[in-house]
Amino acid sequence: MxxxxxxxxxxxxxxxxxxxxxxxxxxxxxxxxxxxxxxxxxxxxxxxxxxxxxxxxxxxxxxxxxxxxxxxxxxxxxxxxxxxxxxxxxxxxxxxxxxxxxxxxxxxxxxxxxxxxxxxxxxxxxxxxxxxxxxxxxxxxxxxxxxxxxxxxxxxxxxxxxxxxxxxxxxTNWAGGKAATEHLLQLGHSRIAYLGGPETAECNQARLHGYMAALMAKGVAVNPAYVIPGRFRAEHGVLGLKKLLDLVEPPTAIFAASDSIALGVLSEARKNGLRIPEDLSLVGFDGTYQAEESIPPLTSVSQPxxxxxxxxxxxxxxxxxxxxxxxxxxxxxxxxxxxxxxxxxxxx
The missing domain is CATH 3.40.50.2300 (Response regulator)
Structure with missing residues (x-):
């Protein structure tokens, strides 16, 4: 080989x-x-x-x-x-x-x-x-x-x-997106943002629809300002959090469509003096070794x-x-x- x-x-x-x-x-x-x-x-x-x-x-x-x-x-x-x-x-x-x-x-x-x-x-x-x-x-x-x-x-x-x-x-991207959002809802969060991947990507659409399904099942309206597509890169987490923090009512939790995006959120949160998870709960998607090694260790939807x-x-x-x-x-x-x-x- x-x-x-x-x-x-x-x-x-x-x-x-x-x-x-x-x-x-x-x-x-x-x-x-x-x-x-x-x-x-x-x-x-x-x-x-x-x-x-x-x-x-x-x-x-x-x-x-x-x-x-x-x-x-x-x-x-x-x-x-x-x-x-x-x-x-x-x-x-x-x-x-x-x-x-x-x-x-x-x-x-x-x-x-x-x-x-x-x-x-x-x-x-x-x-x-x-x-x-x-x-x-x-x-x-x-x-x-x-x-x-x-x-x-x-x-x-x-x-x-x-x-x-x-x-x-x-x-099972839809099921993973739903499970991530349900977890945050069970913790009492209702202002939950979704930092997604490319808007037309099949895996992103499925994760987004799972997120929306979980919110709607609990009677929580989907806030368009909380849904920000981008790329599966850390830079999107950085830019996405900046946009979310500029809102009158920023979210209390974020579901990131990849671990890389979540790591970008972690980095930007530290720069803004935000503590994870005390000030902002965060879930990633992929279940990579980076999720285990991040500080704090990242809750994530694990893909095989x-x-x-x-x-x-x-x-x-x-x-x-x-x-x-x-x-x-x-x-x-x-x-x-x-x-x-x-x-x-x-x-x-």
Missing amino acids: TLATTAQPEKTTLAAVALRAGVSAPTVSKVVNGREDVSSATRARVLAALEELGYQSPLQRRTALPGQTVVEVIFDALTSAYAVEILNGVLEYAGASDVEIMISVTSHLGGATLSPERRAQRMVEAGRSGMIVVTSAFSAAQLHAFRRRKIPVAVIDPLNPPPADVVSVGA LQEMGRTALRAVLRQLHGEALDSQRVELATHLVVRESTAELKPR
């Missing part, structure tokens, strides 16, 4: 990446080559540095050898714990299945003017056996182009609804991210071997993990 990251062909060294990530060059080499003896947190820092500096491994230029199974995994970014957890699941299954994994980041793919057909043809020429697309905005036309060339594809948490013949893997990665690769390999799939749409169960970032509403 080989791990490589697709980036711009600059003369960036492993030493430069190691310096940026604050680790040793051998540790960077382990990450680049898919070694398992690297912690999730360290892997996340190294992958972020690889992306930022545009490091390109020589392995990227290699086409598949006869008989090799090479699956390309495409991320929109590798800077989140979410992406690292998905990747760990893919790598684990690949290691047990004698499959090589190549990694690309959409912002580094180049060829922005390429037609869907030409981009798909490049995958064929590179000898790719299959593809896993993670939260990417690839169009239906692009996914169809891959399928027409008999490249098995699985999409994880698609931003756009995939074509009916493309496998998608996700989690590694299992999602394993399931996607399993679906690609089954298609590659001509096996029938049980379903084109796979939803894995979420569950709420209560930690220290939520508390009962205190009278004010």
